[in-house]
Structure formats: structure tokens, C-alpha cells
Amino acid sequence: IKPRIAQKDVTLHILKTFGIHMSKKLGQNFLIDDNVVDGIVSAAKVAEGDTVLEIGPGIGTLTQGLAEAGAHVTAVELDRRLLDVLGKTLDGYDNVKVVHGDILKIDISQEINKEKYKVVANLPYYITTPIIMKLLEDRLPIELLVTMVQKEVAERMAAKPGGKEYGALSVAVQYYTEPEIMFIVPPKAFIPAPAVESAVIRCTVRTEPPVKLESEKMFFRVVKAAFAQRRKTLANTLKAGGLEKELLNQVLAQAGIDGMRRGEQLSIEEFAAIANAWTNLK
Numbered sequence: 312i313k314p315r316i317a318q319k320d321v322t323l324h325i326l327k328t329f330g331i332h333m334s335k336k337l338g339q340n341f342l343i344d345d346n347v348v349d350g351i352v353s354a355a356k357v358a359e360g361d362t363v364l365e366i367g368p369g370i371g372t373l374t375q376g377l378a379e380a381g382a383h384v385t386a387v388e389l390d391r392r393l394l395d396v397l398g399k400t401l402d403g404y405d406n407v408k409v410v411h412g413d414i415l416k417i418d419i420s421q422e423i424n425k426e427k428y429k430v431v432a433n434l435p436y437y438i439t440t441p442i443i444m445k446l447l448e449d450r451l452p453i454e455l456l457v458t459m460v461q462k463e464v465a466e467r468m469a470a471k472p473g474g475k476e477y478g479a480l481s482v483a484v485q486y487y488t489e490p491e492i493m494f495i496v497p498p499k500a501f502i503p504a505p506a507v508e509s510a511v512i513r514c515t516v517r518t519e520p521p522v523k524l525e526s527e528k529m530f531f532r533v534v535k536a537a538f539a540q541r542r543k544t545l546a547n548t549l550k551a552g553g554l555e556k557e558l559l560n561q562v563l564a565q566a567g568i569d570g571m572r573r574g575e576q577l578s579i580e581e582f583a584a585i586a587n588a589w590t591n592l593k
């Protein structure tokens with residue numbers, strides 16, 4: 312049995328042995344609380360034989376928890392210096408494959424060709440949104456994403472209409488998945504301690520879209536326009552987003568939506584109604 316990496320003394324020892332100075336630029340904040348690792352593994356309901364994509368294994372802290380739960384893990388790490396470390400810390404776990412690469416650039420389907428898998432990660436915070444959007448937009452066969460993100464980002468992902476957290480990210484995440492904030496993680500669970508609180512969020516990928524769309528492209532165009540200038544009315548933001556003045560009133564009437572409202576008040580269904588009306592009347 313190997314010691315759990317998610318402990319302060321073990322982590323410091325590994326970093327010292329390999330002479331690693333953690334990179335702020337790469338979002339390196341490593342977990343040192345093994346309750347958090349266990350919490351993530353159970354939030355992802357990881358079971359023997361599951362296939363898991365991990366993003367940014369670091370020194371293998373979460374990877375170890377996933378491997379011990381019996382998952383087949385493919386872990387993608389950008390920092391070349393960590394490959395040797397991972398070779399050692401994860402030595403003996405035959406169910407782990409480490410891939411060197413940038414998660415935003417690699418072809419994930421080349422690395423995992425399974426019909427279903429889970430994504431489990433303590434994400435590098437400087438690229439949280441691009442990573443989540445790439446995973447969702449590429450329509451990979453992912454059933455569940457359990458990620459550690461900044462608390463504020465988790466709140467935006469799960470936000471309902473009406474508040475200031477609700478925006479294009481909320482709509483996109485909720486179009487593809489059903490998000491649930493699982494638990495909050497304090498800065499002291501990491502080294503170095505980040506400046507912000509974190510949260511583990513579970514996004515269960517929908518098998519059917521929540522709304523029927525004539526054009527997904529139009530739906531995201533409407534959402535983007537509506538949130539581009541949050542203080543303006545819907546009518547004005549849609550015009551700025553390219554909806555011709557002559558069509559505007561017809562689109563809003565067909566969708567049954569008052570143009571004086573603001574984007575942050577609209578539900579996914581209402582965005583869909585506008586997008587479908589625009590597509591049909593165009």
C-alpha cells in the first residue's frame with residue numbers, strides 16, 4: 312500500500328525529491344487533503360471498471376484516488392517536468408495512462424475510445440471555462456463531469472435566471488448538462504493555497520437536449536448577444552447581435568417575449584423560443 316499523496320508532508324517530500332517548483336502560470340495548486348480527494352471520487356460515483364479522463368494530474372494526487380477506486384484513468388498533463396514524477400508516484404497502478412499534452416489541443420477521442428466515460432479533475436483555474444466548453448461542445452461520449460473550480464465559477468455554472476451570476480456560461484452548461492454544486496473547498500486544502508474558495512461541481516450530461524431547437528447555432532448566437540451588454544434591453548442587444556429592425560418585433564411576438572426584458576431574466580426555454588422564431592422568420 313502506498314501512502315496517500317494528498318497529505319502535506321507527502322506532497323512536500325515529493326516536490327523536494329524531484330526539485331519541482333510549482334508553476335503559478337499553469338494553475339498548479341495541489342490538493343493536500345485526502346478527504347477532498349475521497350469526496351471528489353464519490354461525487355463522481357467512480358466504480359470498478361469505469362473509464363475516467365483526468366485533466367492535470369499534477370503529481371498524481373487525485374489520480375491515485377481514482378486508480379484505487381478501480382477506474383481506468385487517462386490523465387493528460389501539460390507540464391513535462393511532472394511526467395517523471397507521475398511515473399514514480401503512480402508506479403504500480405496498472406490502470407493509469409499518463410498522456411503529455413495540452414487538453415485544449417489534443418484530440419481526446421484519440422486517447423480514449425470508449426462508448427462512455429467520466430471526466431474527473433481539479434482543473435487549472437486559468438482555463439476552466441475553455442476546458443469545460445471544449446468537452447461539452449465536442450460532444451464527446453462523456454456521461455459525467457466532476458470538476459473542482461473556483462467557487463464563483465461553480466455558482467455561475469449552476470445559476471438560475473434572475474441574478475448576476477446567471478450568464479452565457481450558465482445557459483451553455485445547463486443546455487448540455489444538469490449541474491449540482493457538491494461541496495465547497497477552502498484554500499487550505501491546497502498548496503500553495505489559492506486566493507479564492509473552490510467548489511466541486513458535478514455536471515450530469517443530458518441524453519436529450521432540454522429544448523427543441525431549429526438551429527443550435529442560432530440559439531448560442533441569441534444567448535451571446537443577450538449577455539454581451541447585460542444592462543441593455545433584450546430588443547437592443549438582439550439588434551446589436553444582428554437581428555434586423557424590421558424582423559425584431561415579429562420575432563419577439565412569435566416568441567411571446569417582451570423586448571424590454573433583460574437577458575439575465577430569460578430561461579433556456581425563452582432563449583430557445585427567440586432563436587426558433589428568428590430562424591423561422593429569417
Ligand code: SAM
Pocket residue numbers: 337338339340341342366367368369370371372373374387388389390412413414415433434435436438
Ligand atoms: N490533480 C492535481 C491535484 O488535484 O492536486 C493537480 C491539479 S492543479 C490545480 C492543475 C494541473 O493542471 C497542474 O498539474 C497543471 O500543470 C495542469 N495543467 C495546466 N494547464 C494544462 C493544460 N492546458 N492541459 C493539461 N494540463 C494542464
